[in-house]
Amino acid sequence: MAIFYTLLLFMIIAAIIAVETKNLLSAVICVGAIGFGGSLMFLFLRAPDIAITQIVVEVLGLIILIRATISRDLTFITGDREFFGTVVSVVIIFVIFLAGVKILETKPVEEIQEIRKSQPQFVTLPDFGTAIFDVAPEAASQTYISQGLEKTGAANLVASVILDFRAYDTLGEATVLFTAIIGATVILRRKSRKLLEDAD
Amino acid sequence: MAEKEKNSNGVKGMTVIVKTISSWVKVLIFLFGIYIILFGHLTPGGGFAGGVIVAGSYVLLMLAFGREFVEENLSLPVASRLDCLGAFLFALIAILGLALGGSFFVNFLYQKYLPGEALNLISAGTIPLSNIAIGLKVAASLFLVIFTLSICCKDFKPGTPVNGKE
Numbered sequence: 001m002a003i004f005y006t007l008l009l010f011m012i013i014a015a016i017i018a019v020e021t022k023n024l025l026s027a028v029i030c031v032g033a034i035g036f037g038g039s040l041m042f043l044f045l046r047a048p049d050i051a052i053t054q055i056v057v058e059v060l061g062l063i064i065l066i067r068a069t070i071s072r073d074l075t076f077i078t079g080d081r082e083f084f085g086t087v088v089s090v091v092i093i094f095v096i097f098l099a100g101v102k103i104l105e106t107k108p109v110e111e112i113q114e115i116r117k118s119q120p121q122f123v124t125l126p127d128f129g130t131a132i133f134d135v136a137p138e139a140a141s142q143t144y145i146s147q148g149l150e151k152t153g154a155a156n157l158v159a160s161v162i163l164d165f166r167a168y169d170t171l172g173e174a175t176v177l178f179t180a181i182i183g184a185t186v187i188l189r190r191k192s193r194k195l196l197e198d199a200d
Numbered sequence: 201m202a203e204k205e206k207n208s209n210g211v212k213g214m215t216v217i218v219k220t221i222s223s224w225v226k227v228l229i230f231l232f233g234i235y236i237i238l239f240g241h242l243t244p245g246g247g248f249a250g251g252v253i254v255a256g257s258y259v260l261l262m263l264a265f266g267r268e269f270v271e272e273n274l275s276l277p278v279a280s281r282l283d284c285l286g287a288f289l290f291a292l293i294a295i296l297g298l299a300l301g302g303s304f305f306v307n308f309l310y311q312k313y314l315p316g317e318a319l320n321l322i323s324a325g326t327i328p329l330s331n332i333a334i335g336l337k338v339a340a341s342l343f344l345v346i347f348t349l350s351i352c353c354k355d356f357k358p359g360t361p362v363n364g365k366e
Contacts, residue, residue, distance in 0.1 A: 048244035052236070056252045060342060063259060067349050153310050154241040154324035162246070163327045167305045171294060174334060178287050181341040185280070185348055192351035 003044055011037040025066075032062040049158045214264050222264040229257035237335035241324045247331040251338025258343050267350055276347065279340050286337030293326050293333065 011034050018030035035058030042051040106127045107115075144161055154160040162170050237250030262270045294305040301308035310316075310325025317323060 049246060049249070052245055053249040053252070056249055056256065060252055060256055060259065060346075063263075064346060064349060067346065149318060152307060152324055152327065153316060153318055154327050155319050156241050156243065156246075158244070159241045159246055159327055159331070160324070163241075163330045164307050164325075167294070167330070170330075170334075171290070171305070174287065174290055174337065177341060178283070178337065181283065181345060185344050188345075188348040188351075189276075192348060196351065 004041065007037050007041050007044075028062065028065050031065065032058060035061070049156075218264050222260055226257045226260050229260065230254060233257065233335075233339070237331055238328065239321070240331040241327045242319065242321070247334030248338055250331070251335040252342060254335065254339040255342035255346070258339075259346050262347065262350065267347070270347070274343070276344070279344050279347070283337055283340035283344065286333050286335075286340060289333035290330060290337065293330055297326070 014030045014033040014037065018027045018034070021027050021030070035054060039051050039055040039058065042048075042054055108127060109130055144157060144165060148157045148160045148165075149155065152160040152164045154164070233250050233253030233256070235250075236245035236253060237247055240246035240250065258270065258274065261273070297306040297308050298304045301311065307325040307327070309329075310323075310327075314322070314325065316325075321328075
């Protein structure tokens with residue numbers, strides 16, 4: 001458990017530095033550090049598929065950010081903060097902090113199962129890192145774990161869930177990615193063609 | 201003389217050391233990405249992470265050798281056609297599930313034609329084929345985005361105005 005709190009502290013400090021600094025290169029590197037801390041946290045929570053995807057996308061996203069900002073010679077951010085924006089963000093952070101304090105009273109899994117026998121809804125969350133469907137044995141994920149290999153033949157249960165049991169969601173996600181890339185490429189190509197013509 | 205000592209890493213490429221090392225490493229990165237895509241139903245990984253790794257090998261090529269070198273290798277229309285081909289293959293597998301299996305997107309290869317044994321490479325029906333389609337799509341998409349972003353940034357000497365922007 002101590003490793004989770006250390007990684008959380010690391011990510012919070014990196015986020016604060018990324019917001020407060022005026023040098024753009026430091027801000028981009030701190031965003032990369034947040035993504036790296038998140039990937040380590042997924043690894044310690046025993047989810048290697050998500051950890052691989054997180055680290056690779058974070059590295060590529062860092063390159064995209066540097067290409068889009070630093071190479072255009074915008075290396076410093078200037079300007080004042082607005083008063084209204086500051087007040088709204090402080091209020092939102094305070095509300096989320098109150099909700100977080102309520103969530104932090106966690107109980108072990110056996111106590112929660114006893115409470116669930118008397119009243120069926122959750123009263124509080126289990127400890128950090130428990131599979132949340134450990135406390136609900138009639139959920140659909142128990143079917144995936146026990147019969148996933150026979151019904152799909154894939155040894156990697158995550159791949160069998162996202163590409164066989166829930167393949168419709170993956171189709172939706174692939175469509176979203178496709179549409180976003182097409183939109184971005186159309187706009188960027190027009191602008192870059194105009195830039196190239198102006199330079200010649 | 202001023203341009204030679206400036207050693208810009210914009211669209212012109214980097215020094216000789218970087219070019220030599222990256223021309224050896226990019227093949228390993230490409231091969232590793234293909235391994236993560238193909239073995240997605242046996243080990244952690246899958247189509248999305250493997251596709252990003254394959255795109256990463258082309259990004260390394262673009263950063264080390266410059267943009268024009270990569271444009272001769274894999275030009276913009278070819279990349280966008282590969283992207284559309286990946287998305288079309290994914291939709292084709294779904295529709296074939298409807299035609300040959302009975303419901304939309306059913307795993308028709310595993311349940312009817314080619315069961316295979318578990319823990320082999322040829323197993324789990326249409327899952328490796330979907331992984332290959334998604335990997336192709338994600339790799340071509342991310343390569344397209346980074347390539348068009350790199351056209352937008354030009355080699356910059358600080359102090360000269362650029363077309364009216366700040």
